[in-house]
Amino acid sequence: MRHARNELVGLGLALVLSMLAATSRAADSCDAFCHLAEANKASLIMLHDRGLLDRAVAGRIAAGISAHAQDQSVAGSRRSSNYLHFEQALEVLIGEDASRLHVGRSRQDLHETVRRLQQRDLYFAVYAAQLAARHALLNTAQEYANAVIPAYTHGVQAQPTSAGQYFLAFASAMERDSTRLRALYARLNRSPLGAAALGTSGFALDRAQLSDLLGFLGPVDNAYDATLVASVDSKIEMGQVLATAAIPVAQLIQNLHTQYHDPMPWMQLGDGQTSGSSIMPQKRNPRPLDRVRSQANAVIGGAQLMILNAHNTNTGMHDYRGLAALQTTTNAAIAMYERYADVIATLHIDRERALAELNADYSTMTEVADVLVREAGLPFRTAHHFASTLTTLGRSSARSPMAFNDQELAEVYQDAVGSELPLPAARIRSAMDPTDMVAARKGQGGPQAMEVDRMLGLQRERLAADRDWLQSQLDDVRNATAARRAAFDELLEKE
Numbered sequence: 001m002r003h004a005r006n007e008l009v010g011l012g013l014a015l016v017l018s019m020l021a022a023t024s025r026a027a028d029s030c031d032a033f034c035h036l037a038e039a040n041k042a043s044l045i046m047l048h049d050r051g052l053l054d055r056a057v058a059g060r061i062a063a064g065i066s067a068h069a070q071d072q073s074v075a076g077s078r079r080s081s082n083y084l085h086f087e088q089a090l091e092v093l094i095g096e097d098a099s100r101l102h103v104g105r106s107r108q109d110l111h112e113t114v115r116r117l118q119q120r121d122l123y124f125a126v127y128a129a130q131l132a133a134r135h136a137l138l139n140t141a142q143e144y145a146n147a148v149i150p151a152y153t154h155g156v157q158a159q160p161t162s163a164g165q166y167f168l169a170f171a172s173a174m175e176r177d178s179t180r181l182r183a184l185y186a187r188l189n190r191s192p193l194g195a196a197a198l199g200t201s202g203f204a205l206d207r208a209q210l211s212d213l214l215g216f217l218g219p220v221d222n223a224y225d226a227t228l229v230a231s232v233d234s235k236i237e238m239g240q241v242l243a244t245a246a247i248p249v250a251q252l253i254q255n256l257h258t259q260y261h262d263p264m265p266w267m268q269l270g271d272g273q274t275s276g277s278s279i280m281p282q283k284r285n286p287r288p289l290d291r292v293r294s295q296a297n298a299v300i301g302g303a304q305l306m307i308l309n310a311h312n313t314n315t316g317m318h319d320y321r322g323l324a325a326l327q328t329t330t331n332a333a334i335a336m337y338e339r340y341a342d343v344i345a346t347l348h349i350d351r352e353r354a355l356a357e358l359n360a361d362y363s364t365m366t367e368v369a370d371v372l373v374r375e376a377g378l379p380f381r382t383a384h385h386f387a388s389t390l391t392t393l394g395r396s397s398a399r400s401p402m403a404f405n406d407q408e409l410a411e412v413y414q415d416a417v418g419s420e421l422p423l424p425a426a427r428i429r430s431a432m433d434p435t436d437m438v439a440a441r442k443g444q445g446g447p448q449a450m451e452v453d454r455m456l457g458l459q460r461e462r463l464a465a466d467r468d469w470l471q472s473q474l475d476d477v478r479n480a481t482a483a484r485r486a487a488f489d490e491l492l493e494k495e
Contacts, residue, residue, distance in 0.1 A: 032081035035117040037069045038481075039110060039193060040086065041488045042213035044101055046206050048491060052104075055491075057097050062491040064094040065101075081114060083107050104203035108227040109195040115323050116234070117214065120189055120477070122330040123238065127181050127470055129337035130245070134174045134463055136341040138456065141167035145452050148434050149266065149354040150363060152255075157363050160434035163349055164452035165445075170252050171459055177245040178466045184237050185473065191216040192230070195223035198316075213487070215480030228315040235326045236310065239303035242333045246296040249340055253296070256343070257289045266354035270346030288343050295336035302329030358434040360400055362391040367437040368428060376422035389416040401432040 030038075044065065048058040068089045072079050080086070084107070090098030145164035150157045191214060194200065194207035200223045207219040220226035259265035269286050277283035302325055310320035358364070365387040372383035390412050394401060404412070406425035413421040421428070430436050441448040445455065 030117075030121065031079065032114055032118060033072060033079035034069075035114045036081055036083065036086060036110070037065060038484065039113050039117070039214065040065055040083075040101060042193070042210050042484055043105060043110075044491065045213060045484065045487045046209045047101070047103060049209065050204060050206055052203060052205075053100060057100060058491050059493075060094045060097060061090065061101050062488060064090040064098060065488075066492060067093050081111070083110050104194065104196060104201040104205045106195075106197040106227075108197045109192045109223075112192040112227055112231050112321070113214070115231070115321070116188070116190070116192060116216075118323055119235065119238065119326065120215075122327060123181070123185065123188060124470070124474060126242065126330050126333050126337070127178075129334045129341075130174065130177060130181070131463065131467055131470065133249075133337040133341040133344070134171055134178070134459075134466075136344040137167050137171040137174065138459055138463065140344050140347055141171060141452070142456055144349045145456065146449050147349050147351045147354065148358065148438050149349065150358050155258075157357070157361050159363050159366060160358050160438050160447075162438055162447035162449075162452055164449075164456065165447035167344075168452065168455050168459060170248055173248040174245070175459060175462055175466075177241065180241045180244065182466070182469065184241055186217060187230075188234050188238065189215075189217045189473075190220045190226075190230070190234075191218070192220050192226035194219065195226035198224045198227050213480060213484045215477035224315075232310045232320050235320070235323070236303075236306050239306045239326060239329050242329060243300045243303035246299040246333070246336060249336060250293050250296040253289050253292045253340070253343070256347070257286065257293075260286050264353060266350045266357055268348055268350075269343065270348055273343070273346055288339060292336060292339045292343060295332045295339060298332035299329055299336060302326075302332060305329075355434060359402060362394060362401055364401065364432045364434055364437045365391055367431045367440065371427065371431040372423065375427070378422065382417060386413055386416045402429065 041062075044053070044058060044061055047053040048055070053061070068086065071077065071089075078085070083102070087098055087102065090101070141164050144167070145162065147163040148160050149163050149166060151159050151161040151166065191207065191211035193210040193214070194205040211217070211219045220230050222229075256267060256269075259267050269288060273286070273288050274284040275287050277285065306320070306325045306329070309325060313319045368390070369380065369383040369387040372378045372386065373380050376383075390401070390404070390409075393399075393412060394404070409425045409428055410421045413419075438447045439449070441451070443451075445451060
């Protein structure tokens with residue numbers, strides 16, 4: 001059996017996993033206080049560059065910010081994210097000039113900026129976790145690309161398909177989730193800083209510079225929107241994208257869980273993934289499935305909570321501004337993706353058992369009807385009637401399709417249609433073979449090997465592009481951080 005973490009790294013996703021680890025560490029180390037300090041650094045640099053603070057005052061404020069940040073790095077420190085507490089600490093360190101840092105600002109725009117920076121950390125972590133889960137799906141799709149398995153509709157065996165097509169369907173859903181995440185980033189990564197309470201100020205602040213210094217794509221244009229309106233939908237949109245993503249995750253998990261209703265499932269968890277019962281020696285409980293589903297439920301519930309918090313509130317209220325619900329939702333999504341990747345990477349498909357389940361029922365009757373249409377020119381409904389009659393007769397006598405001999409097939413056709421079977425019985429029997437049926441598919445996106453290979457190649461290309469995109473966004477933020485800290489250090493030297 002495969003092991004999820006080793007497999008993911010071994011097949012080339014080390015970069016994404018390292019990004020996930022790096023962003024998670026960044027999110028842990030740069031808490032709300034840390035982001036508040038960085039936003040204050042950006043404000044200080046901009047005020048100095050715009051001539052709103054002279055060099056001497058800017059240098060003293062820079063020294064105060066640096067000293068306060070150092071003081072708060074000690075274990076057990078207050079690390080308050082309230083700017084008024086930050087300013088009070090600066091006043092103790094450098095005197096009344098500390099308040100000059102707040103020129104043209106309000107706690108409204110400053111605190112919303114801190115929340116945006118925290119949200120961006122959460123975004124990077126969940127996006128990287130999602131890419132890792134996509135990668136696991138593609139690996140499993142490739143490993144079992146041509147395994148013929150049952151597909152189900154209305155909870156009933158429907159037709160044979162390939163495991164490659166099956167897993168690629170769920171990978172396609174994740175690809176759409178990645179597209180949604182990328183789209184929302186352009187709206188999420190916008191700076192409220194400089195909007196003040198809601199109407200800017202009489203000081204000529206450079207909001208574009210503030211945005212650049214903090215690694216945003218640009219300011220939220222309308223100042224009222226920046227502090228009072230976008231503060232709602234920026235969180236709700238991310239929650240809703242994650243909730244949408246949780247649905248197909250839970251569906252695949254539930255499909256797998258249903259397998260365990262059968263004493264001999266054809267798809268099951270790998271060795272070491274199940275756990276025993278405290279009283280029933282025979283039990284092998286697929287507990288990892290419960291855990292993925294529970295996290296998916298937490299994502300969906302958390303997304304709805306964000307809507308409820310904002311529903312029927314005036315603009316400017318605090319009900320919807322806090323980040324707690326989004327943090328809980330995003331952390332659940334990260335755990336969902338990580339556990340999902342572990343499950344997918346260790347799945348085992350018993351090919352013989354899957355074929356046995358297909359051969360025990362009548363899932364190939366569509367191909368029987370299609371062969372009569374394609375090769376004998378029958379009207380579809382006539383061919384369908386024969387296949388349906390054969391199914392009813394076989395099930396009533398507890399016989400599988402292959403149990404009918406040539407003469408019986410001819411007799412069933414005669415009874416159903418009123419004429420001789422227009423194709424050799426051997427041809428009808430070959431149409432009943434699940435492997436032959438899958439191989440005979442011709443349409444785009446089908447389960448046949450050529451289409452599975454094509455789709456797998458495309459999805460790997462798109463995953464690589466999404467991984468590169470994420471890396472470029474991380475690089476942009478890191479470059480902005482380096483530039484901001486260099487400019488701040490220069491002010492320190494002038495002190």
